[in-house]
Amino acid sequence: MVTAGAPEIARAAEVLRSGGLVAIPTETVYGLGADAENPAAVARVFAVKGRPASHPLILHLAGVEQLPEWVADVPPTARRLAERFWPGPLTLVLRRSGRVGLAVTGGLDTVAVRVPDHPVARALLSAFGGGVVAPSANRFGSVSPTTAEHVRAELGAEVDLILDGGPCQVGVESTIVDLTAEVPSVLRPGGATVEDLEAAIGGPVAVPATSRVRVPGQHPSHYAPRARVVLVAPDRVVAEALQAQRSGQRVGVLLPRPGPGLPAGADLVVRSVPASSAAYGQRLYGLLREFDEQDCDLIIASEPDRAGLGLAIANRLQRAAGPRP
Structure with missing residues (x-):
């Protein structure tokens, strides 16, 4: 290097x-x-x-x-x-x-x-x-x-x-x-x-769910960390994380902003979603890698706003949460 x-x-x-x-x-x-x-x-x-x-x-x-x-x-x-x-x-x-x-x-x-x-x-x-x-x-x-x-x-x-x-x-x-x-x-x-x-x-572009043209990044599971990724509504992030923790899993949380409160002493690996979509896009893959470095079994993340760059971030998280081979 x-x-x-x-x-x-x-x-x-x-x-x-x-x-x-x-x-x-x-x-x-x-x-x-x-x-x-x-x-x-x-x-x-x-x-x-x-x-x-x-x-x-x-x-x-x-x-x-x-x-x-x-x-x-x-x-x-x-x-x-x-x-x-x-x-x-x-x-x-x-x-x-x-x-x-x-x-x-x-x-x-x-x-x-x-x-x-x-x-x-x-x-x-x-x-x-x-x-x-x-x-x-x-x-x-x-x-x-x-x-x-x-x-x-x-x-x-x-x-x-x-x-x-x-x-x-x-x-x-x-x-x-x-x-x-x-x-x-x-x-x-x-x-x-x-x-x-x-x-x-100066006109519309289509955003199809499928296409006859194969391009990179269309595999159902892509951009995936070792930990399993689950996407939930922002107000469900903490509840889903605590429930998974009680089942014995080591849980990572991508906490949205403004984030719901976490109970004192919750043994979760928590990372806050950056305030702007640009900062979130820049850090997304690094955050997913950090959860793997912390030996998480599961990552709970919230569905991001799909406006602007949020559409790409949502796409990457959905692929990361896709069915594994």
């Missing part, structure tokens, strides 16, 4: 060119980066993560000017959204060009692409010059990493180089928007809010 200065970025670009894997800091989460045009490197990403080959990878570019090289066409809506949100936490699903291999897209004729907003990621992408696939740098289905230490603890020596760019500032993955149909659709809520997307487009 190295602090990312110019020599380290040059070294990381060489690792990518040689077919190696580099953990890359972005504004959303740390990604497990590989040369998108190296089939062996792409296959290694799937193997290290334990990720099904049918799950597409997101292609990361240094700038919007590279987009026409990787997609079959760039419709006006894509240009508008790219101008508004790139670099930033927005992924666009478009028709792939012949430059994008089917291993990257999970066999689909579409490709998910974005330009990240992190100085280290952008410097590396510029130095490398090509496209980099970079799913979250963790085991498939587990909590995404938002620090270099998270990557080291989970993947260790299976990554050739870990660039330390500090904690991620957004903390939840990018919003994925499908632009291959007449009406844009949000297939995964994330760091770019639906409200901001609609303002940029």
Whole structure:
């Protein structure tokens, strides 16, 4: 694990060119980066993560000017959204060009692409010059990493180089928007809010429960800590936690603000939900990891407000609470 200065970025670009894997800091989460045009490197990403080959990878570019090289066409809506949100936490699903291999897209004729907003990621992408696939740098289905230490603890020596760019500032993955149909659709809520997307487009976007286009983060159980997660109404958090504790479980509580009172001496692992949605998104995965570090069996969390970034936070908690394999 190295602090990312110019020599380290040059070294990381060489690792990518040689077919190696580099953990890359972005504004959303740390990604497990590989040369998108190296089939062996792409296959290694799937193997290290334990990720099904049918799950597409997101292609990361240094700038919007590279987009026409990787997609079959760039419709006006894509240009508008790219101008508004790139670099930033927005992924666009478009028709792939012949430059994008089917291993990257999970066999689909579409490709998910974005330009990240992190100085280290952008410097590396510029130095490398090509496209980099970079799913979250963790085991498939587990909590995404938002620090270099998270990557080291989970993947260790299976990554050739870990660039330390500090904690991620957004903390939840990018919003994925499908632009291959007449009406844009949000297939995964994330760091770019639906409200901001609609303002940029000047019209509605759909938020379907299911989609014919496969994208990352749609598995029923995802972003999951070892502890089981249960979502309840805010006014039920304490009661549910105490009931679970009486059954002998070690219970973690994501206490909403303003939070209901806890009885004196309650043996619970308590973390307060940050006051703003932006702060909550930034800290969410770290909080889930803290409950695992405290050996919790169960995490009781309240359903967040779904306005703005709250939609992405609710999505991550629902997936974390999903049925385990």
